[in-house]
Amino acid sequence: MxxxxxxxxxxxxxxxxxxxxxxxxxxxxxxxxxxxxxxxxxxxxxxxxxxxxxxxxxxxxxxxxxxxxxxxxxxxxxxxxxxxxxxxxRPVFGEAAVTTVAPELLRLMDGMRDVPAFVVGAAQDVLAANALATRLYSGFARYDNLLRMIFLDPFAREFYTDWDRAARIAVGNLRASSSRFPREERIERVVGELSVRSPAFAGLWARYEVRPRTHEDKHFRHPRVGEIRLHFEALAVTSAPGQHLSVYSAEPGSADADALVLLGRPAEREATGPAEAAELQA
The missing domain is CATH 1.10.260.40 (lambda repressor-like DNA-binding domains)
Incomplete structure (x- = not known):
């Protein structure tokens, strides 16, 4: 980069x-x-x-x-x-992104059994995820990096009902992170790979739009439960710079809440799970 x-x-x-x-x-x-x-x-x-x-x-x-x-x-x-x-x-180079998820945060996330929850790093790597989040993203070949999933996996255009919006927000979020961690090698690697492999990413990256992602409504099309609308919140992990705990929730009593319950039930034959995030970052 x-x-x-x-x-x-x-x-x-x-x-x-x-x-x-x-x-x-x-x-x-x-x-x-x-x-x-x-x-x-x-x-x-x-x-x-x-x-x-x-x-x-x-x-x-x-x-x-x-x-x-x-x-x-x-x-x-x-x-x-x-x-x-x-x-x-006026850059300040004293802060470095943290990629190791604290055991206490893992316990908290795993205890959130009724909502999809996952920890995302500065480069949008999925550092950890609970069972429901893994099932929500089970249609992707790799549940490793949100940007790579959006731009390199064909399933993304089926999963996101508004792929263009999801792509713009994801790139804008990475752009915001890149200035906070200007020496983060992992961000450079992600940008470099996607700039070469995805013309769509390269075009959006060149627009220099900054969109820190904190909360929004999401509309997915899941292969198992169909269309589902969820509210997204990104909670900054203050003890680990660059990390955010991402949580989805549904309106109580809605069809979307019922879809989350269904998603939480193990299927008779689970799809092959995504590769571990640590392996994919190697």
């Missing part, structure tokens, strides 16, 4: 995503490329055009907090995107 001028790449991508009219600027239709011009971003941010150009080109490596805040406003970045900008512009 190329990091020589990631700040400049991010600025260019987000600049191209802002319509001039949304920034209060005229658009006579004569623009050759979409989005704002560099001099327009500089004007909106209150910095010189030369300084902004040097930022994009990577010749200015130490922007102040005030400058970054002004550029975030000019580019109309939301909180997540602005946080990503600050991490790129």
């Amino acid at each position: 190329e990091r020589e001028n990631e700040l400049g790449d991010y600025l260019r991508a987000r600049r191209a995503a802002v319509a001039p009219v949304d920034a209060g600027l005229p658009d006579d239709g004569s623009r050759r490329v979409p989005g704002l011009r560099r001099d327009e971003v500089a004007l909106l941010a209150g910095v010189s055009t030369d300084y902004y150009i040097r930022l994009e080109q990577g010749r200015e490596r130490h922007p102040s907090e005030q400058v970054l805040r002004a550029i975030a406003g000019a580019l109309r970045l939301d909180d997540a995107a602005a946080t990503h900008l600050f991490r790129l512009g």
